[in-house]
Amino acid sequence: MSGWTHHLIIAPILVPLVVAALLLFFDERQRVVKAMISLASTLILVAVSLALLRIESGPNDFEGVYLLGNWAAPFGIVLVLDALSALMLLLTALLSVAALVYSLARWHAVGAHFHTMFQLLLVGLNGAFLTGDLFNLFVFFEVMLASSYGLLLHGSGPLRVKAGMHYIAVNLAAALLFLIGVSLIYGTAGTLNMADLAARIPDIEPDRRMLMEAGAGVLGIAFLIKAGMWPLCFWLPTAYSAASAPVAGIFAIMSKLGIYIILRLTMLLFGDGPSAGFGADVLLYGGIATIMFGTIGVLASQALGRLAGFSVLVSSGTLLMVLGINDGAISSGALLYLVSSTLTISAFFMLIELVERGQDAGAIVLAVTMEAYGDADEDEPEEGDGVTMPGTMAILGICFAACGILLSGLPPLSGFVAKFAMLSAMMGTGAIGVPPTATVWVLVILVILSGIAALISMTRAGIRTFWSSLEGTVPRVLVIEIVPVMFLLFLTLALTVQAGPAMRYMDTTIRSLSNPRIYIDAVRNAAPIPDYDGAASAEAGGK
Amino acid sequence: MELVLATAIGVMTGCGVWLILRPRTYQVIVGLSLLSYAVNLFIFGVGGVKTNVPPILVDGVSTSTLADPVPQALVLTAIVIGFATTALFLVVLLASRGLTGTDHVDGRNDPK
Numbered sequence: 138m139s140g141w142t143h144h145l146i147i148a149p150i151l152v153p154l155v156v157a158a159l160l161l162f163f164d165e166r167q168r169v170v171k172a173m174i175s176l177a178s179t180l181i182l183v184a185v186s187l188a189l190l191r192i193e194s195g196p197n198d199f200e201g202v203y204l205l206g207n208w209a210a211p212f213g214i215v216l217v218l219d220a221l222s223a224l225m226l227l228l229t230a231l232l233s234v235a236a237l238v239y240s241l242a243r244w245h246a247v248g249a250h251f252h253t254m255f256q257l258l259l260v261g262l263n264g265a266f267l268t269g270d271l272f273n274l275f276v277f278f279e280v281m282l283a284s285s286y287g288l289l290l291h292g293s294g295p296l297r298v299k300a301g302m303h304y305i306a307v308n309l310a311a312a313l314l315f316l317i318g319v320s321l322i323y324g325t326a327g328t329l330n331m332a333d334l335a336a337r338i339p340d341i342e343p344d345r346r347m348l349m350e351a352g353a354g355v356l357g358i359a360f361l362i363k364a365g366m367w368p369l370c371f372w373l374p375t376a377y378s379a380a381s382a383p384v385a386g387i388f389a390i391m392s393k394l395g396i397y398i399i400l401r402l403t404m405l406l407f408g409d410g411p412s413a414g415f416g417a418d419v420l421l422y423g424g425i426a427t428i429m430f431g432t433i434g435v436l437a438s439q440a441l442g443r444l445a446g447f448s449v450l451v452s453s454g455t456l457l458m459v460l461g462i463n464d465g466a467i468s469s470g471a472l473l474y475l476v477s478s479t480l481t482i483s484a485f486f487m488l489i490e491l492v493e494r495g496q497d498a499g500a501i502v503l504a505v506t507m508e509a510y511g512d513a514d515e516d517e518p519e520e521g522d523g524v525t526m527p528g529t530m531a532i533l534g535i536c537f538a539a540c541g542i543l544l545s546g547l548p549p550l551s552g553f554v555a556k557f558a559m560l561s562a563m564m565g566t567g568a569i570g571v572p573p574t575a576t577v578w579v580l581v582i583l584v585i586l587s588g589i590a591a592l593i594s595m596t597r598a599g600i601r602t603f604w605s606s607l608e609g610t611v612p613r614v615l616v617i618e619i620v621p622v623m624f625l626l627f628l629t630l631a632l633t634v635q636a637g638p639a640m641r642y643m644d645t646t647i648r649s650l651s652n653p654r655i656y657i658d659a660v661r662n663a664a665p666i667p668d669y670d671g672a673a674s675a676e677a678g679g680k
Numbered sequence: 681m682e683l684v685l686a687t688a689i690g691v692m693t694g695c696g697v698w699l700i701l702r703p704r705t706y707q708v709i710v711g712l713s714l715l716s717y718a719v720n721l722f723i724f725g726v727g728g729v730k731t732n733v734p735p736i737l738v739d740g741v742s743t744s745t746l747a748d749p750v751p752q753a754l755v756l757t758a759i760v761i762g763f764a765t766t767a768l769f770l771v772v773l774l775a776s777r778g779l780t781g782t783d784h785v786d787g788r789n790d791p792k
Contacts, residue, residue, distance in 0.1 A: 272754055279761045286768055295779045299787050302705070302776050305769050306785075309712050310700065312765070313719045316758055320719075323750065324726030 142192060146203040146218050148185045149226050149263035153178055157256035165249055172241050175252040179233045182259065186226040193223040194642060202269070202663035210660045211333040217269035217660060220646040221472075225266045225397055228476055229390050231628065232483050233259055235621035239487050240383035242618045247381070248291045257284035258387065265394055269660055271319050271329045271356075274398070278315065282308050285391065288384045289376060300379035307362065307372045315359035321352025331405055332660035335653055339410040350415055353406065357399065357416055364395030365453045367426040374434065374446025382490035385445070386621075389483040392449055393475055396456045400468075403460065404650040405657075414463070421461025421576070428454030428583050432590045441489040441598055445482060448544055451587045452478040458580050459559065465651060469643035470558030473636075477551040477629055481543040484625035488536050491619065492602055494612035529614050534603045536619070539626045541595030546588040551632035556584060558640060682729050685721065692718035705773045705783045709766065716762040720755050727751035 156178040163171050193201060201218030204210070237255065245251040261281025268274050286308075290301045323329055325345045326337050341349055358369070365373040373392070377385050399420070407415040431450030438444040452474075459471040539550065546556035563577050632639055649655055692714050699711025727748035735749035773783075780787035 272757070276757065276761070279765070283765060283768065286765075286772070290772065290775075293775075295787065298772060298776045298779055302769075302772050302785065305765075305772055306700070306708055306712070309765055309769060310715070312761075313712075313715050316719045317722060320723040320726045320751065320754065323754070329750070 142188075143203065145185055145189055145192070146201060146216055146267065147205075149182060149189075149230075149267065150216075150260055152181050152185070153256040153259040153263070157253045157260065160253045160256065161250075168246060171252045172245060175256060176234075176237055176241075178256060179230065179237050179259070182230040182263075183227075183234055186223065186230045189218060190223040190227050193218060193220055194645070202659050204663055204665055207665045209665055210663055211328055211330045214273045215269040215330065215332075215660055215663065216267045217332075217656070218267060219656065220642070220649055221397070221401065222266045224472070224476070224642070224646065225390075225393075226263060228393075228479060229259065229262050229266070232387055232390055232479065232625070235483065235625050236383040236386040236487070239386065239618055239621040240381075242615045244292065244381050244383050248293065250287070251291055254284045254287040254291070255387070257281075258288060260284075262390060262394060266397065269331050271322065271331060271334070273329075275312075275315055275319060279312060281391070281394070282312065285388065288387075289380050291384060292381045297379045297381075300376045303372050304376040311359045311362040314355050314362075318352045318354075318356025318359060321355065322349055325349040325352065330660070331402070332657040335405045336657050336661065338406055338412055346412065350412060353402075354416065354419075356402075357419070360395040360398050361423065361457075362395070363392060364399065364457065365392050365427065365450050366423040366457055367430045367450075367454070370427065370430070370450055370453075373449060374438075374443050377446040377449060377486070378440065378442030382487045385442075385486035386483040389449065389479050389486065392453055393456075393479050396453065396460070396475065399457075400460055400650070403463070405653045408651060408653050417461050417463055419461075420457050424454050424457030424459070424461055425579065425583060426454075427451075427457060428587055430454070432583075432587045435587075435590050435594050438594065441493060441602075442486075444594055444598060445485050445489060448478075448482055448485070448591065451591070452482065455559075455584060455587070458583070462577070462580070464562070465647050466562035467559055469640065469647040470555060470560075470562050472643040472646060473551070473558055473632070473639060474555035476639075477543065477555045477632060480625045480629050480632075481540060481552060484536070484622045484629075485540040485544070487618075487625075488533070488540060488622050491612060491614050491622070492533055492537065494614070529612065530603060532619060532623075533612070533614065534599070536622050536626060537595075537599055537603065539629075541592065541599060543626075543629055544588075544595060545592035546584075547592070549633060550626075551629040551636070554633055554636045556588065560584060681731065685725055685729060689718045689721050689725065692721070703785055705776065705785055708785060709769055709773060712769070713766055716758075716766070720758055720762070723751050723755045723758060 156174060160171055160174060163174075165171075189201075201223075202210075203216040203218070205214045205216065207213070233255070240251065240255075258281055261277050261279075261284060264277030265274055265281060268277055286301065286305050289304055290297055319329065322334065325348045326334050326341060328334050328337060338349070362369045377388055380388060403416065403420075407413055407417075427450055431447050431452075431454050434447030435444055435451060438447055455478075456471055456475055459467050543550050543552035546552040560581055563581050696711045696713075696715035696718060699707045699714065702708065702711070727750065730747050733745060733747045735747040735752060737743070737746065776787060777783050782788065
């Protein structure tokens with residue numbers, strides 16, 4: 138862990154932060170320069186997160202604890218890289234490249250400071266995945282939310298402003314709950330460091346424990362709002378379907394951030410000891426309610442955007458249910474499902490805009506926003522590159538079918554592999570060999586039913602869009618718009634082909650998560666770098 | 681002292697919750713501000729209510745006679761972030777007022 142590789146841990150936060158600041162120096166008219174800098178930043182992030190993932194899963198024990206300010210663990214803020222956060226970093230980086238390339242076709246030009254806000258969103262996301270401190274998590278959460286407010290409103294228009302207002306109001310209230318939860322935990326446990334907190338929880342006396350659990354519950358509500366658990370999810374489909382396509386594409390990871398934090402904190406704080414299993418029932422029954430609500434929503438949606446929004450809820454519901462059961466083998470299947478469904482939903486959001494471009498309603502809205510915020514010369518590159526090739530509809534149709542297959546969990550793509558891994562673990566054919574309980578049967582039925590609902594709805598929408606829209610014009614689609622969608626779908630294909638190594642990685646991740654001692658000891662034993670310390674004290678002595 | 685603080689937090693939270701459930705955007709933003717004041721006071725409260733004690737560690741002085749500096753640092757951060765997000769919400773509120781011509785949270789006109 139010596140040398141520069143250790144400093145790579147902070148790169149996912151620093152790179153987009155520096156780039157976001159740098160981009161402010163350029164005028165909006167220097168769009169190409171801004172786009173190139175922004176793209177370079179996301180590509181660096183992919184490289185960095187790949188390197189981190191490789192080092193993390195490498196043979197030698199990588200201690201991914203980074204002491205900010207060189208202060209030892211409970212006093213200073215720490216960044217912690219483990220298998221789970223490395224995975225989430227890579228997923229974020231891949232999505233960000235796809236969404237950014239997609240936005241270069243037109244969306245980045247319809248309002249000011251798109252690239253700056255995009256990079257700041259990445260700062261918030263990466264920071265939240267890496268941090269090992271509850272209050273620092275709040276700060277990164279707010280960085281992410283503040284830029285997501287800007288991105289959601291990007292492109293303006295009454296629909297976006299209305300959805301944005303609801304989104305901001307809900308999230309401001311959630312941020313206040315977050316603060317109440319964090320301060321209750323600090324008041325009872327006397328620490329904000331996650332590892333230190335996990336080590337101290339067994340020693341909290343019973344009357345204070347109740348307050349601490351209340352704090353954790355309030356904190357959990359803040360994350361469940363983000364993850365979209367029923368009944369905290371009514372803002373989500375509206376906000377996601379109102380956002381512009383590349384923004385919705387990157388928002389797909391934001392609901393997974395809520396899931397990530399709940400997974401991290403429940404495994405770390407409530408894995409064993411006197412508070413073991415705290416909140417598991419809420420997650421289980423909340424997840425069941427969410428998946429039912431999402432399934433009904435998927436069946437009932439008329440517009441494709443809302444269909445995708447409800448798919449986010451189905452995915453969140455499935456993951457929350459699994460977190461509620463908290464069983465090793467099922468959880469590792471669920472992690473694969475998390476990756477697969479995030480890629481799918483992101484690709485689907487971006488695809489929807491391309492498909493609906495051929496239809497009138499979407500085109501009108503876009504024309505209005507372009508008129509209000511874009512320049513007249515925006516259409517010019519399309520004349521050259523955007524040839525209305527006869528194959529356009531075919532390519533869009535294939536991508537749409539792939540999304541449908543992924544959402545419903547049919548073979549051969551990764552949606553099937555992930556659901557198969559979860560279901561086979563649930564039914565006990567795996568290593569456990571325990572016959573499933575009634576609750577688990579309910580989950581199996583719900584997962585399968587939600588898949589059927591997705592299949593029905595996607596087929597219906599596909600027929601309506603591709604087979605019976607003869608009167609609609611063929612949408613003009615740029616190559617750089619369809620390539621990101623195909624890239625994300627290709628990743629799901631790669632995930633299917635490499636399902637073995639992927640599942641092994643998920644298994645290792647869940648195993649290390651279910652042994653919180655590893656995390657706690659790594660953070661507590663991380664020593665400040667003596668050289669700096671020695672130099673600092675020598676300097677202080679000299680003065 | 682504790683009673684006064686607890687009452688203040690309770691009253692502000694109650695008013696804030698009532699206001700954010702109202703249909704006018706202005707009421708919502710005032711409600712959110714009140715709630716954030718209540719939360720800020722609450723964060724202060726969890727460090728223990730002490731008056732006239734410094735948060736500075738001195739040799740030979742027991743820590744029980746000192747104020748806890750962490751909630752003070754937390755509350756500063758929370759104030760700054762809360763202020764910024766409220767300002768941002770105010771802008772969105774004005775944009776919504778301009779686009780829809782009404783200050784209803786759903787952009788609806790009043791049922792007269």
